[in-house]
Amino acid sequence: MPPTDDLPGSSAPFSLRAIALPAFGPSLMFGIGEGAILPMIPLMARELGASIAMAALMITLLGLGSLLNNLPASFITMRWGERGAIIAAGFWSAAGMLLCLQTHRLELFALGCFMVGMSQSVYNIARQSYLTAAVPPGYRARALSTLGGVMRIGLFVGPFLAATVVHAYGMGAAFWIGIAGVTCASLIGMRVPDLPEPALPAGQAPVHTTWLSILKDHRRVFLTLGFAILLVSAVRASRQAVLPLWADHLLLAPAAASLIYGLAGGIEMLLFYPAGKVMDVKGRRWVALPSMIIIGVALMLVPFTTGFVSLLIAAMAIGFANGIGSGLIMTLGADHAPPHGRAYFLGAWRFMADVGSTAGPALVALLAAAVSLAVGVAATGAFAFTAAAMMARWIPPHRAR
Known part of the structure; x- marks a missing residue:
């Protein structure tokens, strides 16, 4: 700790x-x-x-x-x-x-x-x-x-x-x-x-919030950075389908596919605290942009892998990128959540992230069936670059105070 x-x-x-x-x-x-x-x-x-x-x-x-x-x-x-x-x-x-x-x-x-x-x-x-x-x-x-x-x-x-x-x-x-x-x-x-209720400024009447009022007051955040988070979630969830499917495409044994997936997951688990430290000290952009850019490049390279070693390298890069992005979605949600009605905001924020997590693998499957698996993987990489561009535009450059 x-x-x-x-x-x-x-x-x-x-x-x-x-x-x-x-x-x-x-x-x-x-x-x-x-x-x-x-x-x-x-x-x-x-x-x-x-x-x-x-x-x-x-x-x-x-x-x-x-x-x-x-x-x-x-x-x-x-x-x-x-x-x-x-x-x-x-x-x-x-x-x-x-x-x-x-x-x-x-x-x-x-x-x-x-x-x-x-x-x-x-x-x-x-x-x-x-x-x-x-x-x-x-x-x-x-x-x-x-x-x-x-x-x-x-x-x-x-x-x-x-x-x-x-x-x-x-x-x-x-x-x-x-x-x-x-x-x-x-x-x-x-x-x-139990947490105490957030204090109100002197003279201010108690704040009454509803789910609809939170959506209305923060609609700009949801329609800009929230949509970027949807794409981030789609990319992260898609990688869980991409790696096993491409390993099967390369005719690798199930044990080899599991080893690749496990090693990539192991890299992720080692990086969560350093990722948070960088976000606190340098700012959210220092993690958000490298995470999506690296994962985008690695996904674009997956269709060019030809065997166990090359796919393992791409998978490790994906695991590294996902690891340095640990806590990013929750942190950005917490940064923008209001003191009053915080759970309403976070519920809507998580809903957008879960929509991305559900839609990402479904899109990979759709493109794989309609065109090819390589196109589905490349599309996921393109989503990562799009998410990076949107976060570069909408994440404040300074660190949280």
Whole structure:
């Protein structure tokens, strides 16, 4: 965990270490819980009689549940507060996993997957809103990058924990690991202190905000930088489809494809704190632009790879670029979120990001079917360059104060 530093311009020191357990502990456990069940969801669906296409759809339901619940999640966070939303999200996810584990009907299994996706949006908005308010602006990017990095570590560790019990006790054991993880996230969340309401300037009447008023007051941000974030999310999600599909195109063995994907993911996990440090010290542009430019160049080079080594180099570049962009979307959202109605703003912000995450792989698949996989990959690279240009235009050049 990063060392204690003094906040510039303040006499009181601030340390991420001091808030590590309540701030990042739930994220680690939530990531472990979800990571444990992800590889098992399609296999469990197949056991319940699903076709291959239907089994793949069960994973899609996780993302769809998150996408459709972003705006309701903002209402939950505003109504119950960040602490209450964190606790509720963990228990709701556990209920969804338990439904998946106990049912013998495919439609109820699908409902359980959708419930887990719903919990993701509530949890993520609540955690982002909490850190936005609890951490000084000079440490905001480091805090949010660490939040995203810890979640990735959990998603990385979860499948390995599940693998140790699945071999001995069957696929259902992975869901018990998942239930334990998200329940622990809720229990740790109970230790999160409630945040006080933001103070109003002297003489100012209480501010009444609604979701519609937030959209109206911040429509310029959503239509400019928000659209850039949509493209960033589309590029990031597309890479998860591009690398395995191109490895298959090159006739690489599944084990080789998994190794490439895993090494690229390992690079990402090493860079989340340095990325946040650069954003805090130098400004958001210093990470946003290199991240999208490098990932764009690497994606453009993927169609020219001819074997394991060349694809691995391109994948490592993509992993590096995505790693230095850790926490970027959350940080930009936190920078623009108002003190009053913060959860409403972040819910809309996350909705735009999730639209990009859903649309990106779908576009790659559409172009691959209509033209060729190489064209789909190149189009994703073009989106990265477009996102870089838009962020160069709309991200303020100075660092957060």
